[in-house]
Amino acid sequence: MLIKPDATKRNLVGKILSIVEDEGFKIVKIKSQKMSKSLAKEFYAVHRKKDFFKDLVDYMCSGLTVGVILERKNAINHLREIVGATDPKEAKEGTIRHLFGETFRRNSVHASDSKKSFVYEKRVFFKEK
Ligand code: CMP
Numbered sequence: 001m002l003i004k005p006d007a008t009k010r011n012l013v014g015k016i017l018s019i020v021e022d023e024g025f026k027i028v029k030i031k032s033q034k035m036s037k038s039l040a041k042e043f044y045a046v047h048r049k050k051d052f053f054k055d056l057v058d059y060m061c062s063g064l065t066v067g068v069i070l071e072r073k074n075a076i077n078h079l080r081e082i083v084g085a086t087d088p089k090e091a092k093e094g095t096i097r098h099l100f101g102e103t104f105r106r107n108s109v110h111a112s113d114s115k116k117s118f119v120y121e122k123r124v125f126f127k128e129k
Contacts (some may be wrong), residue, residue, distance in 0.1 A: 001070060001079060002125065005063030006106035008032075008044035013066055016096055016109060020070060023082055031126060033100070035061050043124045046117070059105050067125040076112060083111045
């Protein structure tokens with residue numbers, strides 16, 4: 001999971017991690033950093049051709065982000081469930097984006113959508129092999 005600048009600016013890191021822990025996730029690694037443009041571009045490379053790419057990259061570099069490696073049974077699916085829909089207006093009540101998201105872009109958190117993207121995103125954000 002990646003906690004985005006809109007959430008770190010509003011001091012929501014503790015609240016978000018508390019929700020995640022209450023759902024049975026273990027926090028196995030955590031790192032806070034202000035992403036560089038090149039890091040954000042690499043992290044979201046899958047969206048590089050989209051018209052919202054530049055604004056997404058600028059926004060992701062606008063403040064601190066917190067990357068969190070989480071463990072739990074069925075982790076990817078369960079995290080996506082509790083994170084909610086990309087657009088906070090469409091996210092189910094009680095989900096993280098429903099509770100804290102502001103707009104489509106400022107939607108507080110990112111959650112890997114597959115094992116493959118998790119492996120890629122972890123390597124990019126934590127700069128690991
Ligand atoms: P996330 O799950 O982090 O994955 C990519 C992000 O791009 C997504 O959340 C949104 O915040 C953002 N995004 C996706 N589609 C759009 C769009 N049409 N307009 C603006 N932002 C978008």
